[in-house]
Amino acid sequence: MNNDGRESILRTINSSLQTRKLYPPKHPSVIGTIRRLQQQLSEFFRTKTKLVVAMVNDELVFDDIPVARGREDYPDLFTRMENKEIEALIFEKGVSEKELTSFIDVMLDDSIKGDNLKREFSKRDITHITVRSIGSGKGVFLRVYNDAIEVVKDTMNDIRMGKLPRAEPVKRVVGEMAELVLSDSSVMIGLTMIKNYDNYLYNHSVNVSIIGLSLGSFMGLEKEDLEVVGTAGLLHDIGKTGITEDIIKKPGSLSHEEWEQVKQHPVIGERIIKRINGMKELVARLVYEHHVRYDRTGYPEVKGDVHPLSMIVTIADSYDALTTLRVYQKPYQPSEAVKILKGLSGKHFDPLMVERFADMLGVYPVGTLVRLSTNEVGVVIRANPVDAERPVVKVVYDKEGNRLTEPFELDLAASPDAPQIVGSADPCAREFDLGDFFTKEVS
Numbered sequence: 508m509n510n511d512g513r514e515s516i517l518r519t520i521n522s523s524l525q526t527r528k529l530y531p532p533k534h535p536s537v538i539g540t541i542r543r544l545q546q547q548l549s550e551f552f553r554t555k556t557k558l559v560v561a562m563v564n565d566e567l568v569f570d571d572i573p574v575a576r577g578r579e580d581y582p583d584l585f586t587r588m589e590n591k592e593i594e595a596l597i598f599e600k601g602v603s604e605k606e607l608t609s610f611i612d613v614m615l616d617d618s619i620k621g622d623n624l625k626r627e628f629s630k631r632d633i634t635h636i637t638v639r640s641i642g643s644g645k646g647v648f649l650r651v652y653n654d655a656i657e658v659v660k661d662t663m664n665d666i667r668m669g670k671l672p673r674a675e676p677v678k679r680v681v682g683e684m685a686e687l688v689l690s691d692s693s694v695m696i697g698l699t700m701i702k703n704y705d706n707y708l709y710n711h712s713v714n715v716s717i718i719g720l721s722l723g724s725f726m727g728l729e730k731e732d733l734e735v736v737g738t739a740g741l742l743h744d745i746g747k748t749g750i751t752e753d754i755i756k757k758p759g760s761l762s763h764e765e766w767e768q769v770k771q772h773p774v775i776g777e778r779i780i781k782r783i784n785g786m787k788e789l790v791a792r793l794v795y796e797h798h799v800r801y802d803r804t805g806y807p808e809v810k811g812d813v814h815p816l817s818m819i820v821t822i823a824d825s826y827d828a829l830t831t832l833r834v835y836q837k838p839y840q841p842s843e844a845v846k847i848l849k850g851l852s853g854k855h856f857d858p859l860m861v862e863r864f865a866d867m868l869g870v871y872p873v874g875t876l877v878r879l880s881t882n883e884v885g886v887v888i889r890a891n892p893v894d895a896e897r898p899v900v901k902v903v904y905d906k907e908g909n910r911l912t913e914p915f916e917l918d919l920a921a922s923p924d925a926p927q928i929v930g931s932a933d934p935c936a937r938e939f940d941l942g943d944f945f946t947k948e949v950s
């Protein structure tokens with residue numbers, strides 16, 4: 508179905524809203540428009556399983572493609588989505604006339620908005636239509652994080668199947684992550700503590716993007732450069748799709764030939780990105796250069812200058828790798844990882860950027876487990892820009908070392924009597940899952 512076909516679905520949703528406003532539910536016009544909508548949708552679902560109508564920057568977007576005509580052509584749908592704080596409506600294959608009737612009624616009820624919409628949908632048995640709301644607390648952070656994982660997965664799977672991936676979903680999700688980093692980078696950095704050992708590559712890609720975006724915004728990059736860094740971070744290891752899985756996941760050390768293959772991933776990555784329509788040249792360059800290193804001891808060989816933004820991706824990549832459990836390495840605590848980066852300043856990393864990175868994260872970066880003067884143990888959830896020694900923590904173990912069922916927040920700068928940090932604690936020894944902790948923080 509072409510774009511016009513999809514737009515006619517929008518038109519019918521809009522006229523269903525208009526008609527139902529004028530007539531009672533059993534009126535032939537109401538029944539007629541809803542029936543037409545159901546037919547158009549089932550036609551659409553002959554080849555697809557999902558239809559996403561989203562609102563992005565005051566524009567209606569259909570499966571990541573902006574709708575040609577906007578507010579003027581679909582005024583009812585537009586205002587209803589706006590008033591109800593709906594970011595996206597997701598229609599799924601199998602949606603019935605009955606569900607559409609209830610959906611239109613809910614949309615016209617002014618008293619239902621935000622999170623109540625979800626409750627109302629399930630109350631009325633609307634199971635094939637879901638809503639994503641704007642500003643539903645911190646949940647949006649986790650939603651975007653998970654969405655980014657899906658986008659990386661789809662992109663890599665497309666490549667593995669010989670298909671050329673689309674740039675739009677990548678651009679959308681990077682834009683969303685950039686916005687959230689600007690609104691609260693601590694929450695986003697916290698989420699990078701989610702490490703998935705089975706699907707390392709997907710989480711690693713998203714984490715590198717977030718860390719790169721955070722450092723980039725801390726350094727005051729323009730929006731355009733920021734998005735380049737975020738995109739390159741997300742796709743930096745995309746070339747690994749061209750290398751056999753056995754080598755990528757091999758636990759032991761690699762043979763010379765295997766290592767030579769791994770070293771090809773930035774080159775393969777650059778080639779893939781250059782072929783994707785709508786992807787910036789610079790993104791490809793950053794991907795090509797992410798292992799070159801400041802002192803050029805990395806790979807591949809680069810004759811001219813290395814782009815300064817490449818160095819952001821390099822730092823983000825190393826930081827995430829260091830803080831992740833690997834077969835050959837136990838994860839470093841965030842504060843230890845920063846020390847290691849500093850030790851390689853001027854060698855692998857640009858000294859000024861490492862400096863900025865350390866400034867951004869503070870002495871006790873978000874995600875560090877710390878022991879307090881009270882003998883309690885907490886997780887750093889927010890840095891203190893004024894006094895780096897006194898961040899905000901969430902206490903997770905009491906004085907006796909018992910895990911708290913209800914962790915509580917403690918601002919170590921709130922008063923002079925507030926407890927102090929006396930050292931760090933080892934999450935591995937306590938089997939404390941930081942990813943789990945930060946997931947709960949935003950749920």
Ligand SMILES: [Fe+2]
Pocket residue numbers: 743744772797798
């Ligand atoms: Fe890499």
Ligand SMILES: [Fe+2]
Pocket residue numbers: 711715743744824
């Ligand atoms: Fe990487």
